[in-house]
Amino acid sequence: DGGITQSPKYLFRKEGQNVTLSCEQNLNHDAMYWYRQDPGQGLRLIYYSQIVNDFQKGDIAEGYSVSREKKESFPLTVTSAQKNPTAFYLCASSHPPEVRQPQHFGDGTRLSIL
Amino acid sequence: QKEVEQNSGPLSVPEGAIASLNCTYSDRGSQSFFWYRQYSGKSPELIMFIYSNGDKEDGRFTAQLNKASQYVSLLIRDSQPSDSATYLCAGLDTGRRALTFGSGTRLQVQP
Numbered sequence: 001d002g003g004i005t006q007s008p009k010y011l012f013r014k015e016g017q018n019v020t021l022s023c024e025q026n027l028n029h030d031a032m033y034w035y036r037q038d039p040g041q042g043l044r045l046i047y048y049s050q051i052v053n054d055f056q057k058g059d060i061a062e063g064y065s066v067s068r069e070k071k072e073s074f075p076l077t078v079t080s081a082q083k084n085p086t087a088f089y090l091c092a093s094s095h096p097p098e099v100r101q102p103q104h105f106g107d108g109t110r111l112s113i114l
Numbered sequence: 115q116k117e118v119e120q121n122s123g124p125l126s127v128p129e130g131a132i133a134s135l136n137c138t139y140s141d142r143g144s145q146s147f148f149w150y151r152q153y154s155g156k157s158p159e160l161i162m163f164i165y166s167n168g169d170k171e172d173g174r175f176t177a178q179l180n181k182a183s184q185y186v187s188l189l190i191r192d193s194q195p196s197d198s199a200t201y202l203c204a205g206l207d208t209g210r211r212a213l214t215f216g217s218g219t220r221l222q223v224q225p
Contacts, residue, residue, distance in 0.1 A: 042217035090157055102148055103213060105157040
């Protein structure tokens with residue numbers, strides 16, 4: 001059953017701690033994305049990757065880091081430099097984003113500060 | 115910055131009515147637009163997408179695109195209480211090949 005798996009579903013971060021959110025897909029998609037959603041807001045792009053071993057900053061990359069060592073995996077690290085990390089984090093993937101290729105989303109990870 | 119704008123709502127319609135959701139965008143280069151539905155606490159799910167001027171129908175849903183006016187809309191016919199959700203409009207930023215999302219419109223269908 002193809003899809004995007006995000007883990008954990010809930011995550012708590014202590015002051016000064018880095019935490020990593022996992023995103024795995026078995027859809028054979030080349031492109032992967034990380035978004036942040038705050039309550040009552042739309043999705044803001046953190047990082048995206050069109051191909052393995054390459055990624056670009058989105059609109060709100062400060063305080064976050066990513067890697068893309070495998071086509072299936074695109075983990076997001078929320079560093080201690082991100083002072084307001086509490087949000088709903090969504091991972092998405094798609095075939096090369098040509099005109100007709102929609103993004104599909106995982107179930108998300110809710111991150112809170114302890 | 116390229117933007118996608120939506121009225122946050124809530125838009126309230128009675129059951130069985132047509133709900134009309136609207137979206138404007140600033141990037142004239144955007145080639146395609148996507149409508150997602152998001153229930154409270156859940157991730158977005160794709161409803162439909164459109165890339166040509168005019169209308170595109172899929173069941174109870176019709177997407178409309180007017181590139182000259184930079185305007186996209188989603189019509190939901192025979193609205194049901196289960197359609198109550200936030201609807202997100204997104205445009206493809208062809209420069210960086212990623213979606214730009216609006217802030218969403220909350221729809222409430224009253225039984």
